[in-house]
Amino acid sequence: MESKDAVAALGALAQENRLEVFRMLVQAGPRGLPAGQIAERLKLASPTLSFHLAQLRHAGLVTVTRDGRSLIYAADYDGMNELMGFLTENCCAGDAAGCGVPVCEPAARTVVRRRSRGVTRQ
Amino acid sequence: MESKDAVAALGALAQENRLEVFRMLVQAGPRGLPAGQIAERLKLASPTLSFHLAQLRHAGLVTVTRDGRSLIYAADYDGMNELMGFLTENCCAGDAAGCGVPVCEPAARTVVRRRSRGVTRQ
């Protein structure tokens, strides 16, 4: 991961509404949520939400797929994990015990197959 | 951690120069670095660096102690780890295996005693 990508991802998360959106998607799991449902839950005007989702998408933090009229947004866990790895990279000059950073491998990944109707737009 | 604190921390990191400063301090370890040395290594004007260090400090990502004429900045590893915990909180509705997030405990912490000359200003 490049420094510029990390700045983009951090900038995307550094906003109250977007952070809420992202955390909602992280908690929702790989199945994601339709934009309308996010807007409703967070009481955001649709152009506002659309703007924020685009930021998160360009930053590689969420993915989108169409399902009929709805666009389904989901957290991009790979993007998130890459970002966290970048922040802690080579911490304490390699002696991670100096700063309490998790040094273990990620939990074994369960692959979730998404409904494949519609076209993916990244 | 509150959402507002997370936004502050992410905003502090979402800037090219500050991200560089922070990563430099993360890699430098708990002993930290004097402001002048950071400015020199990153070729930043001192008021600019000072502004950025203040942002990181207010966001709880770095600490500062005085040593003679120098102010020594160090990464605040607790702050960083809290932030990452906040982002991944309750991911996949509790089934972390769904997204490959590290679920293990942080490495055992090695406490490093800092030189106690001067006053700590947070």
Add this chain to the structure above:
DNA sequence: TCCATATTTTTATATATATGGAATTATTGA
């Protein structure tokens, strides 16, 4: 006490970002 060093604070200016109304595009079902 005075000077040099290290760093911060103040201030001005330039630039980037957030918001929501209005118009637009895409999809489905009648």
Add this chain to the structure above:
DNA sequence: TCAATAATTCCATATATATAAAAATATGGA
């Protein structure tokens, strides 16, 4: 083909942020 729904893009406005020159503060040594 048309109306209804879901969401986006365009636009104007308000607000926040980054930068560095100049002035101010704190420390240590002569």
